[in-house]
Amino acid sequence: MxxxxxxxxxxxxxxxIAIGILIVANTFNGILSISSFEKMYTDSVLSIYRDAAVNLKRTIELSIKFGKQLHEFYGINMLLEQFKEENSNITDISIARPGGEILYSLDSAKVHTVIPSNLIPDYLQGKETLCKYNPEKKLHDGMYYIFLEIRDKKKEITGMINVTFKESLVKQPLNLIxxxxxxxxxxxxxxxxxxxxxxxxxxxxxxxxxxxxxxxxxxxxxxxxxxxxxxxxxxxxxxxxxxxGIIHLKTLGIQNQLTTEIEKFLTAGINICKLNKIDERLKSIADSTPYIDNINVLNKDMQLLCSAYDKHEDFPIKNNMESKQILQGTLKSKELISGHIQIQISKSAxxxxxxxxxxxxxxxxxxxxxxxxxxxxxxxxxx
Structure with a gap:
């Protein structure tokens, strides 16, 4: 010995020297691995809030389609407060004109102020740009800004949604990684x-x-x-x-949004079997969400009532629920179970x-x- x-x-x-080479090589590998994953992870986290804002955008555009004016939108503050309740981590959400003038905001002090033009994507300001990459999200002074356009029934931009939240919401998970x-x-x-x-x-x-x-x-x-x-x-x-885990959170957010929408009809006395055009709503969400394979609405006996896509499947679908490939929620009317909603996460995506x-x-x-x-x-x- x-x-x-x-x-x-x-x-x-x-x-x-051998240990030194090992440390240098591992550090090099770690830096490259974290860098390659950081962008994908950041985009995935940001898309959670973007997807939530898309649902709000659909609600506002539907009201505009039926004659409401964005600058005279009664009840929009309630929609913003509901959005904040469902996405408690955000700092603020506001509705603004294409030029950046804020019409509605959770922070009343911001109403009638103007969002700095350098934060707003060019296409929302009616500017032509040679840059093909004109992001809907920007980082400025430790805050992320996500923008979504609001279009009228003529498909013209009539306003925009701005969601802001702290950079730390993204940085903290990355620091753990x-x-x-x-x-x-x-x-x-x-x-x-x-x-x-x-x-x-x-x-x-x-x-x-x-x-x-x-x-x-x-x-x-x-x-x-x-x-x-x-x-x-x-x-x-x-x-x-x-x-x-991120996909699961995003899907859960969509499920909660759909549950809220459907339960409004159920509370109003509409039978779950007579939900008008709900399949179109489900299809529009599934079409715009690549990680969702299908969305199903079932009655309380787990029989299929409608779905985003007409697929022949056996119900109730129970396989893979534990592996988070299928999320299931309960639809209630006045505290009584009226049905269920199932969202199937796309394995291929x-x-x-x-x-x-x-x-x-x-x-x-x-x-x-x-x-x-x-x-x-x-x-x-x-x-």
Whole structure:
């Protein structure tokens, strides 16, 4: 045992440099992995609030279609308050003219003020732009601004919805992701270091008193690659869970919105079997939401009444509910159960996004392996 530690003591630089390469490679992998996932995660979180605003947009446009004027919209403040109740994390929601003058807002002090033009997308201001990417969402002074146009019955822009919320709503989950990555990197580094340390005696040539360099570099490459692959596997699994969780939250928000709309009719005395044109409403939501496969309304006996798409399925649908692929809610009228609503999450849409995550991770892994190879090559030459 003493000889073993003497060997390590006399050749400590190989071990230290190997661990240094591992730390650098893992850090490099972590930075690339987080960067590749950050945009997708941010867009997914922002789309939760955008999807909620789309439902409000439909309600307002439907009223305008039947003759209401945006600047004389009775009851719109109630809609904004309801939106705030359903999306409590937002800072404010306002309705403005295309030029930016705020007509309605949860913050009464903002009414008749003007949204800065640099925050408003050009197309909402009637400007022509050569830039193909003109985002509906912008980050300014620690606040996210999401804009959606409001169109009249002639399909002309008559106003816009502006939802604002703090950047911290996005940053806090991302910080947790970074912390998770750091922990996994530390564990991977520790495991590979222990393996490398325990293998040092196998690398030593007792006849010459030196390490067998070829065997050393082959083993280093093997262990470093193993560490990278383990970390990449954990990253893919973790990002998969996070993305599915976001899809679940977004779908739950749509389900709650539909539940509120349908229960208004039920409370007014309309029988659930006689909901007029509800299938068109379901179809419009499913058409504009790629991660939703179908939306079904069922009676209290779980018999299908209407759906977004006419698909032949067996009811009640119970498979995959635990895996969050199907969300089911209850429709009530005066505290009595009148029916149910089911939303089926599209497996193909999730698989497509997960495939993108996997391809990003594979790309990062290959880049990291090339990086490791280059470092080992220089180590082989100069040490």
């Amino acid at each position: 003493n000889n073993y530690f003497n060997i390590l003591k006399n050749n400590w630089k190989f071990f230290v 970074i912390q998770w990555n750091l922990k996994k990197l530390a564990k991977t580094t520790l495991v590979v270091s222990v393996l490398l340390f325990s293998s040092m005696v196998w690398l030593f040539d007792f006849s010459t008193g030196r390490f067998q360099r070829k065997r050393l570099y082959c083993l280093l490459f093997l262990f470093l690659c193993l560490g990278q692959m383990i970390y990449s596997y954990y990253s893919i699994t973790y990002f998969h869970e996070k993305y599915v 999730i698989q497509k996004k997960i495939f993108e995550i996997i391809m990003d991770s594979v790309t990062v892994l290959l880049i990291s392996l090339v990086f490791i190879t280059e470092l080992l090559f220089f180590m082989f030459i100069f040490i």
